[in-house]
Structures are given as structure tokens and as C-alpha cells.
């Protein structure tokens with residue numbers, strides 16, 4: 001096996017311990033299998049069925065080795081993120097080329113169970129503490145252990161490795177950017193993934209936090225994981241922690257190999273990095289054509305060297321003995337299976353209850369709005385239900401009740417759901433739980449407020465506006481109000497999930513206003529032009545008036 005340098009000096013002369021005796025502290029955090037990921041001739045085109053097709057990647061090759069930290073660098077827009085998304089199998093359409101794991105082609109479902117992709121914007125539940133975030137991740141992802149103590153020991157172990165022990169009881173929303181980044185890595189390494197792919201994990205962090213994150217990735221890699229990340233402008237100190245490098249330029253792989261070899265490869269083509277110059281900056285300046293020299297010659301030299309390096313890796317005894325080569329990719333990807341739906345629901349419900357309890361500002365505001373508007377309606381339409389001469393006012397009151405319940409519940413959902421949806425999407429795509437568990441828990445956890453708020457609202461309004469005190473009438477009105485509330489929140493969530501908040505805030509009224517027009521409050525069904533009459537049937541407000 002290739003020997004790691006025992007220690008190196010960074011640009012500031014500090015010693016960075018880089019020993020193979022400094023792997024990830026815990027055996028439990030080592031991956032089940034070491035995986036060599038190779039990709040050859042990857043091409044990706046967008047809108048390929050139209051004439052305006054655009055080639056994003058063209059003939060990109062390279063490999064990510066187990067136990068090594070690979071960095072992907074390249075100018076902005078070169079295609080680095082796209083490459084990571086393709087390798088992590090999140091992008092599969094319009095992709096050509098091959099991706100193999102330990103020499104075998106892997107299907108995306110199987111691959112996703114062993115690989116974790118961390119996007120640049122990593123969504124975490126802001127209202128959970130670090131301890132709760134890690135605990136819930138462990139409960140959802142780790143199998144074969146029982147009792148909270150076992151899970152808490154995993155939490156303590158990971159927090160220690162992430163250097164987050166002092167922040168265990170801090171809310172995620174109060175963590176610094178670097179701590180949030182480390183936590184986001186922590187929630188994914190709970191299940192010992194074999195492959196960890198990260199998109200710009202240091203973006204937005206200061207140099208100390210960036211070094212901490214890179215140091216953590218280095219440790220994870222040494223534990224046996226295949227780690228690859230996109231990095232912008234790595235410092236000299238960071239570079240000393242990296243093993244392999246992939247340079248992407250204009251959608252093509254320019255160089256892949258070790259960081260140690262890049263200097264000599266560029267020298268062979270006549271490009272010499274000045275002393276004390278950041279090598280990453282230098283190679284980017286070269287590939288962007290900012291330095292004089294024969295780029296075509298460099299490209300040829302790189303192609304030959306990279307192909308040889310890859311062949312050596314494939315044939316090396318390290319891969320043959322250390323990496324468990326399975327005859328079929330499915331054999332090594334035996335874990336993690338998901339927990340049973342019931343266990344997933346239990347954990348998701350406990351998380352939802354914590355979030356509802358902590359998110360009490362919005363909950364209290366929603367509740368207060370229902371009570372205040374109920375009294376306002378009561379004052380404005382006082383006793384209108386008892387007075388036959390005020391039938392128009394009474395209809396207006398009913399109309400306003402429905403309008404308020406629908407919009408008061410759909411608009412907050414449009415605003416809030418995208419945050420929750422981002423967390424859900426990450427967890428779902430990384431195979432934490434199934435859709436059924438999430439959806440059922442979402443319905444159950446939202447139901448108490450969906451019932452309580454409109455119940456209080458209609459009880460106050462019904463009484464003050466003098467509606468008939470008959471049990472069945474009140475129950476029907478109450479049921480309509482509950483259903484309107486659920487419909488409002490569900491449509492808000494649907495629009496919030498499908499579009500971003502800005503479009504959602506426009507769409508909800510834009511869709512519902514025409515629907516309200518045909519609800520029968522303003523114009524009778526018989527007076528509607530025949531070809532517009534079908535719109536009356538899709539106006540759900542109309543059915544509440546009947």
C-alpha cells in the first residue's frame with residue numbers, strides 16, 4: 001500500500017499530522033466496503049431533444065479511490081457540480097459513459113445505498129439541537145442496535161469526531177456556518193457510507209473553519225471511505241490534506257491523478273509553478289490559458305499520464321486485496337436497508353413534535369389570528385344569522401369564513417414548506433425513510449392544529465353571529481371548516497413543493513380567485529354563460545355553500 005507522509009509543513013510552517021495512524025477514531029464509523037469509483041467518457045447534454053442542446057460534460061474520465069480524499073477543481077461553470085451529481089446517480093437522463101464501482105457497473109438504486117451526496121446548500125432542521133439531529137439520523141439509519149443509550153453513544157462518538165461536543169445542545173439555527181457544515185457531514189456518516197461526495201463543502205467558511213472541514217474529510221477518507229469534493233481556491237494548507245486531484249475545464253477532464261504528480265506533469269509540458277505560488281491557482285491559470293505555453297501539448301501529456309495512472313490503480317495490489325471486489329455490485333451493497341415503516345414513523349413523529357413545540361411563534365400566531373378574526377367577524381356580522389332581513393350579510397359572513405380559513409392556512413404553508421421540503425428531499429434521496437412514513441407523519445403531526453384552530457374559530461363566530469343552535473348544523477359547519485383548513489394547508493404545501501416561495505405566493509391567489517368567482521356567492525349557476533359553467537363544478541368553495 002502507498003505510504004502516507006508522516007507529517008507535512010503547511011504554508012505557515014505548521015505541522016499537519018497526516019499519518020495513517022490517525023484514521024477516523026471509531027471502528028464503527030468505518031465503511032462496510034471500500035469502493036473504487038471509476039468513470040469513463042462521461043458526457044452530459046441538456047435539452048438534447050431540442051435544437052438548443054448544450055453540452056455540459058464531454059468525455060470526462062477519472063477515478064475516486066477509497067481511503068483517499070479527491071478534490072475536483074476547475075473554473076466556475078466548468079461542470080464540477082454536474083459531474084458530482086452524475087457520479088452520485090442523481091442525474092441519469094441524457095448521460096453517456098460508464099461509471100463502475102470496484103470494476104463492476106453499478107445500478108443507481110444500489111449505488112445510492114452506499115453513496116452520500118452533500119449539496120452545497122445542505123438542509124438541516126433548524127429547530128433541532130445538534131444532539132437531536134445526530135440522534136434522529138442514527139435512529140433512522142443505523143440498524144441492529146437497541147435502546148437509546150446505544151444511539152447516544154454513536155451521537156457522542158460522531159460529535160467528538162466532528163469537534164461538536166461542546167455544541168451538542170445548541171440549536172442548528174444558532175450554529176456557525178462551519179459547525180453546520182461539519183454537522184451536515186456528521187448526519188451522513190452515521191451509516192458509514194463507502195462513498196462521500198461533497199459539493200463545495202468549504203464555501204462561505206473562513207480559513208480556520210475550512211481547514212477543520214477538510215481535516216474532517218481527510219480523517220473520514222483515512223477511515224476507508226472514498227471521499228471526493230469540489231473545492232474553490234484551496235489554500236496551501238488545505239492542499240497538503242488532499243490526495244488526488246481532478247481538473248475540469250470547459251466540461252472536459254484535463255488532469256486526474258495525485259496532487260504530488262501534478263507539479264511534475266505540468267513541468268513536463270513546460271509550465272513551471274513559481275516558488276511559493278499556490279499550485280491550485282497555478283494549474284487553474286494554466287488550463288484557463290492565462291499563462292504562456294503549449295496547452296495542447298500539456299493536454300496530450302496529461303491524457304497519457306492520467307490513463308496510465310488509472311490503469312495502475314486498477315491493477316494495483318492495494319485494490320486487489322484491500323477493496324472487497326464483489327462479483328456483483330449488489331453483494332457489497334448489502335446495507336443499509338431501511339427500518340420498518342412503523343419505526344420510521346415513530347422517529348419522524350418524535351422529531352415533528354419537537355419542531356412543533358419549538359416553532360411556537362408561528363403556531364401561536366396562527367392560533368391568535370384565528371381567535372382575533374373570529375371576534376372581528378362576530379362584531380361585524382353580529383346576530384346576522386338570527387335576522388332574516390340580513391340574509392345578504394349572513395352569506396357574506398359565510399363567504400368570509402371560508403376565505404379566511406383557506407388563505408390563512410395555505411399562505412403560511414407556501415412560505416414554510418420549502419424549508420421542510422429541502423430537508424425531506426435530502427433525507428429521502430439519501431434513503432433515510434420511505435415516502436409513506438414521511439407523509440403519514442406529516443398528516444398526523446399537522447392534524448391537531450388543523451382541527452383546533454378552526455374549531456375555536458368557528459365556535460366563536462357561530463355563536464356571536466347568531467347562527468341556528470342546532471347540533472347537526474353546527475357539526476356540518478364545523479366539518480366544512482376543518483376540511484377547508486386541511487385543503488388550504490395541503491394546496492399550500494403542494495404549491496410550495498412544486499414551485500419556489502415567490503411563485504407560490506403569486507399562484508395561490510391567482511388560481512383561487514377565479515375559482516371563488518364561480519362559487520355561487522356572486523353569480524348564480526343559471527346565470528353563468530354555458531361554456532363557463534364547468535368552472536362552477538371545480539370551484540370547491542361552491543360545495544360549501546350548498
Ligand SMILES: Nc1ncnc2c1ncn2[C@@H]1O[C@H](COP(=O)(O)OP(=O)(O)OP(=O)(O)O)[C@@H](O)[C@H]1O
Pocket residue numbers: 046054056074075076077078079080081082083
Ligand atoms: N439545466 C441546465 N441548462 C442549461 N445549462 C446548464 C444546466 N445545468 C447546468 N448548466 C450549465 O452547465 C455548466 C456547468 O454547471 P456546473 O454547475 O456543473 O458548474 P460548476 O463547475 O459547478 O460551477 P461553479 O463552480 O460556478 O459552481 C454551467 O455553465 C451551467 O450554466
